[in-house]
Every structure is written in structure tokens, then in C-alpha cells.
Amino acid sequence: MSKVFKEYTVEEIGKHNKEGDLWVIIDAKVYDLSRFASMHPGGSSVLFADSIAGKDATQAFFGLHKHEVLLRPQYQRLQIGTVAGQVEKIKAPVPGELSKVPYAEPTWLSKGYYSPYYTEKHRKFQTAVRYFFETVVAPESKKCEDSGKKISQEVVDKMAEANIIAMRLGPGKHLRGRTLMGGIVKPEEFDYFYEGIVHAELARVSSRAVVDGLLAGLVIGLPPVLNFGSKELYDQVVPETFAGKKYVALAITEAFAGSDVSGLQTTAVRDGDEWVITGTKKWITNGTFADYFTTGCKTEDGFTVILIPRGPGVETKQIKTAYSSVAGTAYVTFDKVRVPVGYTLGKVGMGMQVILSNFNHERWMVCCTSVSTQRLVIEECLKWATQRIVFGKPLTNLAVIRSKLAMMISRVETSQNWLESITYQMCNMNYAEQSDKLAGPIGLLKTHISKSGRENAEEAVQIFGGRALTVTGMGKFIENFHRTSGFDAILAGAEDVLSDLGVRQALKKMPAEAKL
């Protein structure tokens, strides 16, 4: 039940304006800061200023704090009343609700706009997914970003229960018999637009590191088991991973070779019914806590992918990266690890096919999360630029700020529209058609989106100024995005490699008769 507060007149509040007796008004609410003043992180003197003590400090407050500060329980307790004749204007976000800030939502979710792709059912699904992420994942996500610890088993269990882990792998047989978000969508109806919603909503409540920490390793490491593993292996590994009880990491890259898969040095040698595997892997997402490693190995006949369970000879060490260690980025060593040959994924020597089969989906997934985060950047910038007063006027009064916002919005809207168009193609093409026709466009799209992300990060830093350089306070989201936006440009394929792939794929299809 919400508390009933006493009403005070502005005159009465004005009398409480000194040390030991200090009230302020923020958005029609009265706060008693008498005891808090000496603990205030911004210092006590600022609170005793003539324009603040006993006065309406709403504008000053929102120029210096995020609204979420007032929603923290320890600060909510400072409220003692409301102001007679005034009505609160700034509302706390309601879980599951859409943002009313322009461009904070894609057009398909914006009132009065239309979409050729999404149905009412997608909308219903999106509401449920957003509610889930905002209520279950968001609090944990903030905690883990700061602590660098793995996401708790409790949250993973809830994700498994709603089948979110399975849905992140996209449409397919693996969804059969599963109840998706309480049955809103049937497994056979689940298309890439539904999957894209899951990625976008995950990114709204998670930093770049948390997006990866929430089992991104499984999302890219399990498909080779689904598509190339034996039935026995599938039956053993898939149920326990979708249930959130076991974790998977994709272990391809090495200090010796990244994009150049042929330069890998991890070697698997046959010894009877077992592989003996020795080598190292670097930058392995979720590697610190993975139970299985989908590993690229050099074998006598070329390159082979083998699922290695954590066991004797497997060691993982945390690598410190620019983002939070919640992602569990690891250096992995395999020292004469013995694995049954039944753990081979695909044919011996055909590992390239296994690895390539998943690239388009992984890159498309990065596009979904990145565009969603970039929308949040716009939302933060629009809010900040309207609430920050400089030279007596909001920041938005400056043409240079509006010009930056124009560029940011244009980048996000072009990215979104291209992404939706490619998603539509994915929904209508079979696997072979996707490989043939979409590898190039997805490579170019990812490059466009990650470049846009870094450009948007730079613009946002200029809009937020010094606040975008601190990990707490008003600009903390922008600081995090600016520091981590480069991850989208490298993970799942470096920008330069992918843009080149896009053009090479197009060149392959240049008709001989095409002449100027």
C-alpha cells in the first residue's frame, strides 16, 4: 500500500532552510534532508544555497542526478510529504511499459506507426519479454556489471523456465514441445522477429558485458551440437544447457590466430577411441564458467570441431578486458585432454563448415542487441539535453546539439530498417539460401551498425561532457557504452573483415555481361 503523505504549503516548507532543519521540494514532493545533508555525496554546502534550502530544487536536482536516485529505498525514506496544490510530473518507469521518448522505441512499437513485419502477437510477446527482463534480469544485471561476478543461478533458472535460453538460438526443432513466454507464441510460429525481440529486450537492461555474460557463449557454442552432434551427444548436452544447468563456450580464437582460422595451433590427435587435445584459446566468452568448450582443433585431415567437457587438463583463467568480467572472458589451456571421438561435431576435417554455419546468425544477433542499445543512447541524450540547463536554457537550444541528435537518430533508424529487411529475408529463406544470399549483407549490416555505434558513442560523450567520463552518476550509461562500443566492431567478426566479405560476396555475383 502506498504511504499517505502530509501536505505542506510552500511557505511552511520555506522555513526549513538551515543546518539541522533542511527541507527541499523535488517534483511536488517534500524531502527532509536535515540529517542526510552531512552524508550527501555532492557535499552539504550545495544544499544550503539560497536557491535550494527550503525551496523548489527540482530543476537543480535533475541537472545533477538521474531520477533513479530518488527511487532508491534509502532516499525514498527522505520524503516526508507533498506540496499543497502541486502534482507530481516525473513518474517512475513501470516494468514492461514502452518509453514515450521519441525514437527510444522502433516505429513498430510507436503509437500511430505501422509495420509490414510485426503482428499483434509480436507486440504481446514483446510486452511479456520486456516485463521479464525489467523485473527479473535488470536488478541482477546492474549488480553483476559492478561486481564482475557471474549472473546468479537463480536468474539463469528463471530464464530457462521461460525458455529464453532456447529462444536465443532462434527458430527450429529445438523449440518443439516448449512453452514460450507462457505460451504467447507457439514453437512453430516462432520466427526471427520474435527472436530479435528477445535480443533487443535483453540489451535494454544489460551492459555490453552483461549481454555476453548472460550465456552468449552458449548461444554461439551450442548450435554446432544441435546441428552437427550425434543423437547421443544431443540428448546429453542440449537438455541440461537449455535448463540452465550447464554452460557452453565457443573456443575458436587463439593468440596465434583469430579471423585466420587456418593458423590455429590447438591440435587433436587420435588415440584409439579418444582425441588427445593440446593447445590454448584466447578471448573465450563465458570461458571462466563454461562446462563445455566447442573447440576448433587442427587434426591430421585439416580442421575439426570437438566438444570438450571441462575435466582433467582443462584450465581457464580470467582475462581482464575493457568491459566487466561478468562476461567471463577467458584464456583456456588444454593439456593432453582426452575426449571420446563421439564428441566430434560434424565430419573430421570439415570443421570450417561447422564454424561458418553459425556466423550469420551470430552477427545478426549482435546487430539486434547493438541497435537496441543505441536507441537507449538516444533516449539518454534526449533526456539529458532537455533537462540540462546551460546559460539559462536547455542544451537542446543549441543547434550543435540538435545536429548531433539528428545524426544519431538517422544512424539508428537506417540500422533498424536494414536489420528488419534482412530479418524478413531470414524468415523466408532456407538455410542454404541464407548462406548464399545473406552472408554478405549481414557482414555489411554488422559493420554499418558497429561503426554507427562508435560514432553515436562519440556524439553522446560530447553531449554529456565530463559526465560521460565517470562510471557513476548522470552519464554512467554513456560512459559504459563509449568504453564498450568497440566490442561490437570486433566480436563475431572484425569490421574490416566483414565489410570486405560483403563486397567479395557481391563481386562473386557480378555478371560477366555487365559492362559500362
Ligand code: HEM
Ligand atoms: C533527495 C535529495 C537528494 C538526494 C537523495 C541526493 C543524492 C545524491 C547522490 C546519490 C549523489 C551521487 C551521484 C549520483 O549517484 O548521481 C549526489 C550528487 C550530487 N548532488 Fe545530490 N541529492 C539530493 C539533492 C540534491 C540537491 C537539491 C542538490 C542541489 C544543488 C544536489 C547536488 C548534488 C551535487 C552537486 C552532486 C555531485 C554531482 C556530480 O558529481 O556530478 N543534490 N546526490
